[in-house]
Amino acid sequence: MASAIDGLVSGLDTTSIINNLMSVEARPQTLLKSRLSDTQAKATAYRAVNTRFDAIRTAAEALTATSLEAAxxxxxxxxxxxxxxxxxxxxxxxxxxxxxxxAAQTTFTSRTWSSTTASVTGEPEPTWPIQVIDANGAVTDTITIPEGASLVDVVSKINAAGYGFQAQIVQTGDSGYRIKIDGTRTGADNGFRLGLTRTDPDDPGATVVDETAFTTVQAARDxxxxxxxxxxxxxxxxxxxxxxxxxxxxxxxxxxxxxxxxxxxDSSAIAGKVQALVDAVNGALGVIKGFTVSTAGSATATLQGDSALVSLSGQLLSTVSTAIGGASASQVGLQLTRDGKLTFDAATFTAKLAADPALATRLISGTADSTVGGVTTPGVRGIAGRLQALARTASDSSTGTLVALAKGRDTLAKDIQDKIDAFDIRLAQRKATLTAQFTALETSLNTIKNQSSWLSSQIGQLYNPNKSS
Incomplete structure (x- = not known):
């Protein structure tokens, strides 16, 4: 691209001239950029309102007849x-x-030892290992204790066995230590029996399991x-x-x-859900007002007077103000204020829920169709059901009116951006043309100036009186 030569010959500020000319050329694009910003702001506004209506749908779904019954x-x-x-x-x-x-079972060894490192296998009887006994007195498992094992070793072996009990060392006197064994689960069925082996007093050639080697101080109990x-x-x-x-x-x-x-x-829990729905509705009404109504001293609202949003606002208010089965929402503490908001009196609601639960449920959640004697009575859609339907119509991801409006603005914004991009190319070409033209002007003027100087020199020589003949 040619570059302008600022006033080298002409004395003109060609850069400023080109920039001013380009500002005039770019006015349509500037208008397009302003329109793009406005269109994008409207798309954002529609999505903000859509988020509020989705919150209404969520809050309304929590107030179905089933959820009220389950509270x-x-x-x-x-x-x-x-x-x-x-x-x-x-x-x-x-x-x-x-x-x-x-309670869980607690059992101690009947014998005491002088230190935690004393050997448990030093006495001739009873002999280790520990025998695990079932409810019928039969040995089911054995916890092997090596020769010369100390109390510390025994505790480690018991805890590693995984039989539903855990052991620790307890000092029971100035120089006395016992092993305490606790069941890990409560309940009568989670007790345990332990024993060591000693000679059968009735048959010296045989052995028996001696359960007296352990003393149970707390039986497992339900x-x-x-x-x-x-x-x-x-x-x-x-x-x-x-x-x-x-x-x-x-x-x-x-x-x-x-x-x-x-x-x-749970009246308080239900009242909390109703309050959440009221808050969601008021949140939507507030956002709609902020986008559609300009306040004194502020810029024009993004969606000033938008008919779709004004209509949705009116539908929200009429949903609450319209009677349901001949009953008013005020009977359960729901009312409209003069400034177009919804209020909720939890005390009134809980009192009505206690005194007439059928009416409170009908007003909030509605009733299903019922058939008695072959005659079907149509159900009634409650306030939550009405709001849920309205919110779904507005915010459904596929068919919602607010979603469609936002997508429409997205499409328009894309078209405008394409035009702005095309204008960038056109403006760049125009600037290059102007720059080339002014550069050519300076070059031409410089050539003319040079030629003028040469002619003046030649004419001067022709009429110079001092020139020799």
Missing amino acids: RTARTTTSDVTATASATAARGSVSFTVENLA AEIDLGGGVRATSSTNTFADLLPGTAVTVSKRTDGPVTVTVGT
Whole structure:
């Protein structure tokens, strides 16, 4: 590309002239860039609103009739007993007295040793290894203890055996040490029996397993509760997994009197879901207003007066304000404010849910079709169902109106960008042409100037009076 020679002959600021001419040439592109920025901002705005409507859909789906029915809470009359209710828990109550807590077995060696390094195999009887005995008294396994093993060695062997118990050394006096063996699981079925070998007193030529070599101080035990009338329930742990269907009860202390566990509707959890839906709706209304209504002293709103968004805003408000089966949403604490927002009174809602759960459920979640005597009664779509349908229509990834609007702006932005790119090429060519033209002008002027100087020199010589003839 030719480069301009700033005013070497003409004295013109050719660079400034070219730049000014290019600014005029680039005005259409500048308008296109402004239009591109506006189009991209609108696409971003539509997607921001779409995100809010997707939040409405999620919050509304959490308030289906099934989810309301599954909202359960379990309460107890003492902190010594806790209960958790699952979504399948049946409403009801049960009273009981905690008779026993579950325990793991604790066993000590009957003999003591003078140090932790003392040999356990030094005495003639009873002899090691440790015999593991089943409930019928038969030896099922053997924990081998090498000759000369110390208490530390025995503990290591027991812990490595993996029989459902663990050992440690306990000092029981100034110079006395025993091996303490604890079961790793609670429950009566998780007890264990251990023994060593000694000569059979009735048959000196035979041996017997001597269980007196170990002393059990705590037998493995089930947790036990008294339900009254001689009815008892047991558990290998302190948790009764299904004392009531779908409800787990955990005991931590024996009780002197009855404890009552009550399973009912978790009103606070449901109210929290309704509040989440209200917050989602208000969030969408606020974003729509921000994009469609200009405020005093601010720039024009990105989607000023956009009919699609204004319509969606109106539909959100009418969904709540329209009666459902002759009942108003205000009966469950939902109301519209003068400034176009939704409010929720959780106390009103929980009171109505307790007094008339059918009405509260119908208003929030609606009812399904029902058939009685061959006659079908159409169901009623509740507020959550209405909002869910509206949000899906607006934000569905394939057919949503907001998604379509955003994609439309994306397509337009691409077309505008293509035009801007084409303009870049055109402007570059135009600048090269102008630069070449002004360079040629300077070159031509320089040639003319040189020729003028030569002619002046020649004419001067022709008329010079001092020139010799």
